[in-house]
Amino acid sequence: MLEGAELYFNVDHGYLEGLVRGCKASLLTQQDYINLVQCETLEDLKIHLQTTDYGNFLANHTNPLTVSKIDTEMRKRLCGEFEYFRNHSLEPLSTFLTYMTCSYMIDNVILLMNGALQKKSVKEILGKCHPLGRFTEMEAVNIAETPSDLFNAILIETPLAPFFQDCMSENALDELNIELLRNKLYKSYLEAFYKFCKNHGDVTAEVMCPILEFEADRRAFIITLNSFGTELSKEDRETLYPTFGKLYPEGLRLLAQAEDFDQMKNVADHYGVYKPLLEAVGGSGGKTLEDVFYEREVQMNVLAFNRQFHYGVFYAYVKLKEQEIRNIVWIAECISQRHRTKINSYIPIL
């Protein structure tokens, strides 16, 4: 039953949807990647990127060019495009785009807190924060000693405030607690974003809900794998899993008890989508779990563009652009380290 998105979507959001589709068409093609992997130096890479939509984005940088500078400039460019979308958006798209920035805000908060633990200056860390996650209260994050301080004094006015409900405690912020805080914040954020999309309904819900469910399941698998051999208990691990997705609730309960990769694979065997993904880990190509999940994410985000009149195209474009940035940075690392064996381990998008 059509809900009429195609009747009124373009009134408020047609211009921006057209714009984001144009941006998507400028993503690097397979031929572009073939040219990039043949570069011998980072300067060659810069020259080849000038022939793409990136243009002269590195023109202001003096030698020596580093991988970190390339990454920073590409992120700035993406941020510029996203800010344009957000500044021209109307509700409820504006709220949708704000939800997208919350994940980067969480990363910035954690970066600032870790930096405070390592006695780094705030100015040094602010320079490395993700531009999409900037908010005005950032500079005060490092003075908080407990999550309650952090919430009451600093984050209560920010979009992150609603995600703090499960994270309030008086425990001092050490490495373990910061990691728990990061994952709990992200869990609350994902659940809130999922609820927003589901309540919105229409094509947005049909496109975004499966993508966010996959994100929730991915986090559950990655948290489980990375927790093996650490001080994180099984009970604590289970509290970090988002409570939605294909794995919820039975799969998550089984994952919480897993003690090694094989047991995790046994859980995935119950799900038609995840069984082939975990079977592809390792093998002759040496793929990691992160690699197979990134490939699946790219497939889902490319498919999002096959439907019109929904907000998922904005989310999908940003995620595809981030994958492109990861690809280029990986190729740049292989070139700068002169270790070309795995230079083709990027994920093609178009």
Next chain:
Amino acid sequence: MGTPLDGGSRVPIGCPAKLRRVTRKKVAPDLEGWLSLAKARYAMGAKSVGPLQYASHMEPQVCLHASEAQEGLQKFKVVRAGVHAPEEVGTREAGLRRRKGPTKTPEPESSEAPQDPLNWFGILVPHSLRQAQASFRDGLQLAADIASLQNRIDWGRSQLRGLQEKLKQLEPGAA
């Protein structure tokens, strides 16, 4: 290989071939280590694995221990920090990492186990970061072996030169 002189003095020169083999072995874990770090940045984010995550002052996990081997040569070994016996003597460098600022040398009896550097990047780190740590650890021990072998070869060379000089002097009609 040796040079019989004065009733059979022999100089073991050392094993340049072994040095080349061990040096080649060291290069591989180093390359793999840096690539694994790049892989960890790919998984965690480029700014999540870098200088922001560690402090400028740090306690080493391992130390270089020098002992005297045969012929008075110095032999190097990598040991866990704080494991030395107090009576052991020799060059004691504060780990193989050079950092600015004063570093306190801990008393062997009272030192705690240094924190695992993996925790600087979070508790839930990807497998690639663990692989990088393992590769660099292997590289450390190989570096100590290379230094020991290098010492041995340099000593052997100096002995050989000395013996060659003696031989020249003993040759009849050299004048």
